[in-house]
Amino acid sequence: MAKESLPIIDMSGLQVPGRSAEAMAVAEAVYRACVEVGFFYVKGHGIDQVIIDDALDVMSEFFHQPLDCKRRYAVNRNHRGFHAIGGAVMPGAAHADYKEFFQIGLELAEDDPDVLAGEALRGPNQWPDQPADFRRAMSAYFDAVGACGRQLLGAVALAFDLPRDFFAPRYTKPLQRTQGLYYPKRRDGGPADEFGLAPHTDYGCLTFLYQQPLRPGEDTTGGLEVQTFDGDWIRVPAIPGTFVINVGDLLQRWTNDVFRSTWHRVISRNHGERLSIATFFDPDFKAAIDARDLFTEPAFVPKYAPTTSGGHILGRIAESFDYRQELNV
């Protein structure tokens, strides 16, 4: 891999069904990127740019409201809603991240059986009434990225020589979390080692990130950076129309460390504010994460005990957010 840049994979071959040559070529490229660096861009993902732009617009409008308005939707025990600066501390980081976020998840009614059964992180979303288009735009974006996530998981399955729909029964009610992230302009006099988002690895399986492109004249010295195998940090600038995809810890574990969950961070250097939307596309709460399901040869030796998606994700959220200790969840 070139040191300075991530691969750009064209996903459009996945529109051809089954084990077609087109789909297998995508699977091979995805596999290589997940093994070598754990991060890549995708194009040819089939998501309408209008859906993406609408989501960025409503998120931007939401974050530019006074703090009081945003706090009306303060993050709840299901980790849905608005989270202000402070209180999100990456394990080992010296300071809280200098960011705000707003998170939505799978919309489930109060009388959904899993909600009634008390499954953690489940329930209805909090929908701000301003901007008025927020719910429509974010629901459309959530669904579109979810569909794209299913396609990409099909490629992962093909790469492991599994049926292309291997992940489908494990993603019936995914723990998908879509999060608008707002990084205000860096403040004067803040600590030198303050990050927009401190170095971390993602908790789950696959993350889809859309970065708002820079406006003309904006400087490019801030933003997302990824650590390569050699320890160097490389910049991952916004490429309009593409998503940045990365492997999280749960998929690394599921693949017995064949895929890499890579460290990354967001630095606000001198540049202005920044907006991105991250989608963590993770399996059903109760889905078993067991490498023996991916590696079926009899001699296979797993490195980790089986776990569940929900148990793992909940544990990781609790590690980074003080408010969960206060909630006692």
Ligand SMILES: O=C(O)CCC(=O)C(=O)O
């Ligand atoms: O905002 C970004 O560019 C990165 C977001 C990210 O890494 C995360 O939310 O885990």
Ligand SMILES: [Fe+2]
């Ligand atoms: Fe991340």
